[in-house]
Amino acid sequence: MTVHFPFQNSYSALPDSFFARVAPTPVAAPRLIKLNRPLAVQLGLDPDVLETPEGAEILAGKTVPAGADPIAMAYAGHQFGQFVPQLGDGRAVLLGEVIDKDGIRRDIQLKGSGPTPFSRRGDGRAALGPVLREYIVSEAMFALGIPTTRSLAAAVTGEHVIRETALPGAVLTRVASSHIRVGTFQFFAVRRDTDAIRRLADHVIARHYPELLGAERPYHALLGGVVARQADLVARWLLVGFIHGVMNTDNSSISGETIDYGPCAFMDAYNPSQVFSSIDEMGRYAYANQPRIALWNLTRLAECLLPLFSEDQEKAVAKAQDILGAFSDTFSDGYQAGLRKKIGLFTERDGDNALIQDLLDAMAKNQADFTLTFRKLGDAAGDPAADDARAQFMDPAAFDEWARRWHERTALEPQTAAERQAAMHAVNPMFIPRNHRVEAVIQAAVNDDDYTPFEEFVKVLAKPFEGQPDYAAYADPPLPEQRVLQTFCGT
Template identity: 50%
Template sequence: MQPLINEQSYRQLPSDCYADCQPTPVKTPQYLAFNQTLAAELGLPETFWGTEAGLGLFSGNQLPDWASPLAQAYAGHQFANYVPRLGDGRAILLAELRNQAGQLQDVQLKGAGRTPFSRGGDGRSPIGPVIREYLVSEAMHALGVPTTRALAAVSSGEWVHRDEALPGAILTRVASSHLRIGTMQYAANRQDPSVIKTLADYVISRHYPSCHTAENPYLALLQKVIDRQAALVAQWMSLGFIHGVMNTDNMTLSGETIDYGPCAFMESYNPTQVFSYIDQQGRYAYKNQPAVAQWNLARLAEALLTLINTSQEQAIALAVDSLNRFPEIYQHYWLTHFAAKLGISAAESTDKLLIDDFLTLLAESDSDFTLSFRDLSSPQQGYLSQQVAPERWQAWQSRWQDRLKAEERLGQDPLALMNKTNPVLIPRNHLIQRVIDNVTTTGDLTLFNQLHRLWQTPYSATTENAPFQQPAVPQERVCQTFCGT
């Protein structure tokens, strides 16, 4: 079966929104991983499923005639510093294909060589970041988080040079689009004011078609993205996920998680936790993610002002009103997720205190975030009873049990809710690093394949996955993560 023809919709935009470019061929590509399930969803022909033809596609060495490679242009605030021209410096959009549900999907090579936006870089990726993004993005998908997906990973047979020479690799990434807040910033700063309108109309058509009939389509677009991002960040928080580099060029307009460079899942609960080596000031710490999201959304609002209203004063007033709703929207999603983690199906405002007090217990006792929440559904709560001071644990537990009795009277099943909300497995940092070390030093993919398989069912406790449920021991801890550039 042939895929639907590459729709090339991005090429309908003004030419300064992208640049034509070709992947740079690599020496001796070899498969690291191939996602057959995702390939089937995309309608990718089986001639590319783990075959030599597929290797030509996923390495960029030999593209089929339906590929139409380009690099997207975008700007961005990086750690609050505005850079007017970033763009895909090592990523190349190959095609837009419709999946089985009829949704348009970007197929992109990451680490495929220089583009016109490379800014002096080599456009390549070491194998470590490719392994990390493949594993974590697919684990996030299994956890139910909106995210980009990994279709394939191949080693290049070449070395890339960072602080040291490292084996190179290329990731094939799939997303509902790669449109970012930074994309809108770039368009808004073009000399031609029609560029931002054309792009905004494209975003609406691709992601939020109902906005076309809204009284103010561009204000409606802003409000849709605000809602999507509030929902996404609340879900990150409920899983202890720290993105690590929430620049405006790393926030999608679709509400999908993108770019897994210095990301990490928190182990011991610590609201100020930072993993990213480049985040020296803690701007993107766990507790700061909601506020950063709102700040980034304000940058999106600035890009849309001329479309929201011809009067700048009125446009600002409308945008600010929408942005001021973010905390309330975020808090709704946050409360829903965290209440469910306690077995509460219909959250009430008073539940926030119960949740906050539980998180305080975890912080004071240095308890593992994931294990603690999962332990709530065990009969004795053995982990928590050992971690938390007995009198404090019993006092909180008594309040919690009283709250669950109200749920049960309503016919709800708190245990079932907790078991489908609190994962047993997350991609723990030390496990990812162990995989990277194995693949980098010996090419051994055994642990990679095992963890990838286990992380597809993160809510099921099994004998096989029991060893991977535990946090790192002190000598295994990975305290800093790095970008893949």
């Protein structure tokens, strides 16, 4: 059997300044440890063939499949607020694009496939731990209904990478609507290459915003489209307690997908100031800062597009500011609507936002678990005697006072208790990739070559809104000695 990828290569058809042609670096002994079979089928690929030794060689970067045109994409970026004019794919190679069963063009990229011209003295490789983390979290985000890159496969290389110690090397096969970032536009803006900016913008519109092709001012509309998608994305992050951890402009996708799962994490106890990333020493990318940072990143995109808006700088800036001004309302509308759903409100009334904020304030003060508080609140909606939500609070009386007002408010709506509970359970997950569980899975794989915990965890996370009583322990927050206080980038 021959592995066949029906590749197209629209990005590598752009000018040479957009990328560097580079093949993956062959590895010693590739072994497939996980194939996402449903995703393979969605992409029009044969999972049985991908699971052969030949498939493993491709997914680990040892063999380049027919039709691929491997490239490392060029981009720049603001990293923790500091501009770096040249970054680029330093450890990833885009093999090509396929059209999936829904007619959507998808990039297929190998991450950890060896050095490229953008590696900046790095080895271009990935350790097994970060590969498993990205597989787990990206697929969990997909199951939660949040726009995200996907993970098609994880493979070990039979080689070690050197970080603080020698670690097993691995390659992740990542799938994305595209890998174009705010930083891709910045790469050309800093070089004052307006023709390249226009070429890139036209490519993005055709690929991600085809409804704008006939717009009177397509570049204005493009910025507006990216603003809307990013505002919606960050609202969705906050609604599940997700912290990206490294929201640099080179990690901000133009398509509106979550990309680059480095030191990411999900909160246990609710804390708006929560930071996990070991490199975010000042809390720039803390949980509650994410909307502000998203707007900051979008402002950097707007700066890149100004030459396409108008030759009159003042008019261009004014229009960009007007478009960016929509972010706040779009984010707030999505976030508040999501919060209303999380507490079982189907309509909007005066006082709802205050009711929700009072719950969040009480949760923060009482170190209530973010995920379980909302999930167990759904139980209380169906059975007022259920007290598991109350048990999340250090001072249960704080919950009691709020719950009284909540029951008064829900009584004003026509839905039955069962309808309300079902609706709340449909938006409040039981299972998330809790940090201590992710770390336990990684340690079993790295230390013992045992992927059974990984397989089970991925299986549970694929159904985050279902009860799954056989796996109830996966919903438990960490014990004090299990808490993960820092997450790491892995590069």
